[in-house]
Amino acid sequence: MAPLPNMEGVAQRLFALKRFVLLVGDAGAMIARLSGSRVVAHQFLDGDLEDNVRRAKLTLAEFPKYPVILLFDVLGQSYRRDRLPPVNMLDRPKIVARKLEALFPGIEFKGGLRLGPTEGDIRGFDYLFAAVSTSPEIVAWQAMLGQIENPTSDVRLLPVESVKLLHRLMHKSNGNGNGNGARKGQWNILISQHRTGGFRQIVTRGHTLAIARMTSGFVDIESPGEIAALLQREIGATIDYITRLGFDRAEGLNAVFIGRSDIGATLKNVQLPVRSLTAFTPAEAQYKTGITGASDDSGHFADLLHAAWGGSRFLPALSIWPQKIRRQRALALAQSWGTRMLAAASVAGFLYGANLLWEIRRAEAEYSLADSSRGALQQRYDAEITKLDGGTMPIARMRDIIAIHAQLAAADVDLNRLYNAIGAGLSGNAKLRSLDIEIEQPVTVLAPAPDQSGPGGVQSEPAPVEADIILNLDLSSFRDAEQAVGEAGRMTRALRLALPDMQIKILRQPLRILPGDTLTVKPGENVLAFSGEDRTAKIQLIGRVK
Amino acid sequence: MTDRDSAQAALTRRFMGALAFFALIMAACFGYLAPELENIRQMTAAANDSAASVTIQLNDISARKVRDAADRNLFYALEKDGFVGDQNRLNAARILEKLRVRHHISGLEYQIDPVETISILRQPENTGEKMSVSKISLGMRGFLDRDLRDFTAAVKRGLPGYLTITDIEMEKLETPSDELLMQIGAGKGTELLKGSVQFLWQAVQINPQEDGL
Numbered sequence: 001m002a003p004l005p006n007m008e009g010v011a012q013r014l015f016a017l018k019r020f021v022l023l024v025g026d027a028g029a030m031i032a033r034l035s036g037s038r039v040v041a042h043q044f045l046d047g048d049l050e051d052n053v054r055r056a057k058l059t060l061a062e063f064p065k066y067p068v069i070l071l072f073d074v075l076g077q078s079y080r081r082d083r084l085p086p087v088n089m090l091d092r093p094k095i096v097a098r099k100l101e102a103l104f105p106g107i108e109f110k111g112g113l114r115l116g117p118t119e120g121d122i123r124g125f126d127y128l129f130a131a132v133s134t135s136p137e138i139v140a141w142q143a144m145l146g147q148i149e150n151p152t153s154d155v156r157l158l159p160v161e162s163v164k165l166l167h168r169l170m171h172k173s174n175g176n177g178n179g180n181g182a183r184k185g186q187w188n189i190l191i192s193q194h195r196t197g198g199f200r201q202i203v204t205r206g207h208t209l210a211i212a213r214m215t216s217g218f219v220d221i222e223s224p225g226e227i228a229a230l231l232q233r234e235i236g237a238t239i240d241y242i243t244r245l246g247f248d249r250a251e252g253l254n255a256v257f258i259g260r261s262d263i264g265a266t267l268k269n270v271q272l273p274v275r276s277l278t279a280f281t282p283a284e285a286q287y288k289t290g291i292t293g294a295s296d297d298s299g300h301f302a303d304l305l306h307a308a309w310g311g312s313r314f315l316p317a318l319s320i321w322p323q324k325i326r327r328q329r330a331l332a333l334a335q336s337w338g339t340r341m342l343a344a345a346s347v348a349g350f351l352y353g354a355n356l357l358w359e360i361r362r363a364e365a366e367y368s369l370a371d372s373s374r375g376a377l378q379q380r381y382d383a384e385i386t387k388l389d390g391g392t393m394p395i396a397r398m399r400d401i402i403a404i405h406a407q408l409a410a411a412d413v414d415l416n417r418l419y420n421a422i423g424a425g426l427s428g429n430a431k432l433r434s435l436d437i438e439i440e441q442p443v444t445v446l447a448p449a450p451d452q453s454g455p456g457g458v459q460s461e462p463a464p465v466e467a468d469i470i471l472n473l474d475l476s477s478f479r480d481a482e483q484a485v486g487e488a489g490r491m492t493r494a495l496r497l498a499l500p501d502m503q504i505k506i507l508r509q510p511l512r513i514l515p516g517d518t519l520t521v522k523p524g525e526n527v528l529a530f531s532g533e534d535r536t537a538k539i540q541l542i543g544r545v546k
Numbered sequence: 547m548t549d550r551d552s553a554q555a556a557l558t559r560r561f562m563g564a565l566a567f568f569a570l571i572m573a574a575c576f577g578y579l580a581p582e583l584e585n586i587r588q589m590t591a592a593a594n595d596s597a598a599s600v601t602i603q604l605n606d607i608s609a610r611k612v613r614d615a616a617d618r619n620l621f622y623a624l625e626k627d628g629f630v631g632d633q634n635r636l637n638a639a640r641i642l643e644k645l646r647v648r649h650h651i652s653g654l655e656y657q658i659d660p661v662e663t664i665s666i667l668r669q670p671e672n673t674g675e676k677m678s679v680s681k682i683s684l685g686m687r688g689f690l691d692r693d694l695r696d697f698t699a700a701v702k703r704g705l706p707g708y709l710t711i712t713d714i715e716m717e718k719l720e721t722p723s724d725e726l727l728m729q730i731g732a733g734k735g736t737e738l739l740k741g742s743v744q745f746l747w748q749a750v751q752i753n754p755q756e757d758g759l
Contacts, residue, residue, distance in 0.1 A: 328554075332554060332557055335557045335558060335560075335561040336557060336561075338561055338564070338565075339557070339560050339561045339564045342561070342564035342565055342567070342568045343564050345568055346564065346567050346568045346571050349568065349571035349572055349575055350571055352575055353571060353574055353575045353579055356575060356579035356580060356583055357579060359583050360579065360582055360583050360586060363583055363586040363587055363590060364586055366590050367586050367589050367590040367593060370590050370593035370594050370597065371589075371593045373593075373597050374593045374594075374596050374597040374600065377597050377600040377601060377604065378596075378600055380604065381600050381603055381604055381607070384604065384607045384611075385607070388607065388610065388611065388614060391618075393621075393752065395614050395617060395618070397675070397752075398617055398618060398621040399617055400668075400674065400675050401621060401624065401629070401630060401675060401750050401752075402617060402620050402621055402624065404666055404675060404677065404750060405624055405629055405708060405750075408708045408710060408748065409708075411710065412710065413711070415695070415698075415699075415711070415714070416695075419695065431718070431721075432718070433717065433718050434715065434716060434717035434718065435714070435715065435716045435717075436713075436714070436715045437711075437713065437714040437715075438712070438713050439710075439711060439712050439713065440712075441710055441712060441746070444666050444677075445666060445667070445668075446666055446667065446668035446674050446675070447668070448668055472717075474718075
């Protein structure tokens with residue numbers, strides 16, 4: 001899996017928080033002003049205690065708003081590794097505080113660092129508990145914190161905070177750029193030369209602090225060879241000590257040295273009881289760790305590097321500040337940052353509001369334009385409607401009258417079609433004596449109009465037109481009655497073909513042969529000779545003519 | 547109160563002030579300005595929709611104007627034909643006489659009955675038009691049945707208003723003899739047919755019928 005980027009370092013560079021770091025050692029103190037992970041200014045305080053406190057106050061007073069981080073690198077540090085039972089998150093601070101009180105009664109600067117779950121069958125979590133014993137120097141510096149205007153940000157321990165520094169340097173020196181911890185179970189040692197103390201040894205096992213030792217009293221020795229010999233013995237003693245903690249001499253110890261270059265070179269030549277040794281000057285080490293300005297004038301001491309590393313962390317590895325004061329500080333910080341965030345959000349909200357106002361003005365203008373456009377269109381529409389409905393007579397009434405006329409026209413019968421049908425049916429021997437046509441006109445009505453814009457109340461289908469037609473045929477040219485009767489029948493059939501929608505029947509035959517007639521023949525009378533009778537036929541046509 | 551306590555109190559006051567200011571701005575933005583903007587945008591959208599609707603109606607009006615113009619022309623044509631307005635009986639008498647001569651009708655008698663007004667209603671509004679209806683009965687005599695038929699058709703066409711034929715009778719008076727044919731040949735016309743026609747003379751009233759016509 002690809003390593004995560006160093007988010008804390010990114011945040012440091014991004015925000016560049018400004019703060020003071022006060023490093024307190026046994027042989028003096030050092031105050032550094034940081035901007036993010038960059039050392040802007042520093043000052044070694046190596047006089048007597050009273051003078052150091054006074055000078056520190058003056059330096060801090062130059063920037064009274066900058067918070068101060070107190071970083072202890074004194075001999076009076078106590079560490080205990082212990083196990084706590086598994087408890088929920090809410091109860092954990094109380095349990096830790098109780099444990100601290102039991103381990104370090106009466107000591108103000110103390111804290112606990114959770115290392116991880118306990119190995120083995122026993123459930124719980126391993127903790128590293130640490131404290132700084134009260135001494136006149138500690139009391140003096142603590143008193144100073146209450147006298148200055150600068151807020152106190154945190155109180156930390158240099159060996160605990162610099163564990164990650166060791167791991168970063170180990171990985172950088174191995175060519176691995178992620179700088180995130182060492183192999184689990186791997187023993188490492190950081191030896192750094194301090195002006196405020198002596199030679200600080202930080203031994204880690206995996207990711208956690210194993211022991212921290214301070215070797216002072218090298219002030220009078222300048223020879224690199226002598227210093228190397230002394231360090232060889234000190235490291236041997238350290239190895240003896242950590243062997244009791246489980247260190248396997250066969251596995252070896254990886255060492256990193258930060259200090260004078262000639263000492264580093266000499267250490268490489270002597271047979272140090274370590275598996276590997278990497279020596280850096282403070283300037284080289286700061287380059288490896290991404291810190292700038294952490295090299296003092298001499299270029300020998302790693303105080304600035306440790307101070308910059310331990311003081312520039314957002315979150316400490318272990319804070320030994322009293323919990324109550326830490327909460328107050330957290331509240332103050334939350335309020336301070338909350339105020340800034342709220343101010344920023346208010347500015348953003350104000351800009352958003354201004355944008356909304358501008359949008360409202362624009363929307364109002366758009367609305368005004370749209371409304372006036374709509375009004376103008378509505379006026380035009382009303383004018384058109386008025387024009388449409390104007391005139392001598394409403395158009396709807398005109399349409400009604402047109403519809404009435406259309407119905408009358410639809411009911412009109414084409415008489416020429418009738419005349420032609422009758423004329424075509426007549427033979428040369430039959431003459432039309434009379435023609436009587438009665439036409440029954442349908443009632444004219446107006447259909448409901450669906451809307452004003454429609455074509456008016458015209459009925460969709462015209463009503464049928466019925467007619468009753470009587471034809472009187474003169475058949476006097478026939479001498480034979482049977483032929484006259486045949487002619488009437490033929491005429492009837494011809495009309496049926498021409499006018500299929502009509503019912504056609506013969507009302508009267510030249511002879512009284514119809515079912516309703518009374519046929520009377522006297523003796524000697526030849527009825528078929530067709531004499532003395534009215535030789536006519538009457539045909540009736542009833543039905544739809546349109 | 548120590549300096550640190552007063553500084554902490556000031557920090558708290560600043561925080562509360564910033565919180566109040568932020569809340570005020572948020573309330574102004576999301577409680578008033580944003581809803582107001584949304585409201586105006588909705589009004590604008592409604593106005594635009596309304597304008598689009600009116601535009602569509604205007605387009606409909608253009609089509610309706612075309613239809614109306616066609617209907618008006620048709621109406622004016624009917625008005626010109628006498629279908630709209632009063633029935634002018636004097637004018638009808640003139641037309642009948644003129645047509646009688648034109649169509650060789652030797653004998654013409656006619657009767658125009660009094661005007662009846664009927665209502666042509668539309669349901670369910672129960673509104674409609676009033677129509678003047680007069681029954682015209684024509685009695686005519688002539689030489690050819692075609693003359694009678696043409697005369698009937700001409701009357702139907704020529705009289706103002708709309709005439710609907712309800713009854714036609716045509717009867718041959720006599721069969722032409724040789725003597726009669728000689729008279730016809732000498733130009734002395736005679737009557738071979740008689741006929742009667744009944745019309746319904748109809749016109750729509752747009753005003754009350756005036757007296758004296």
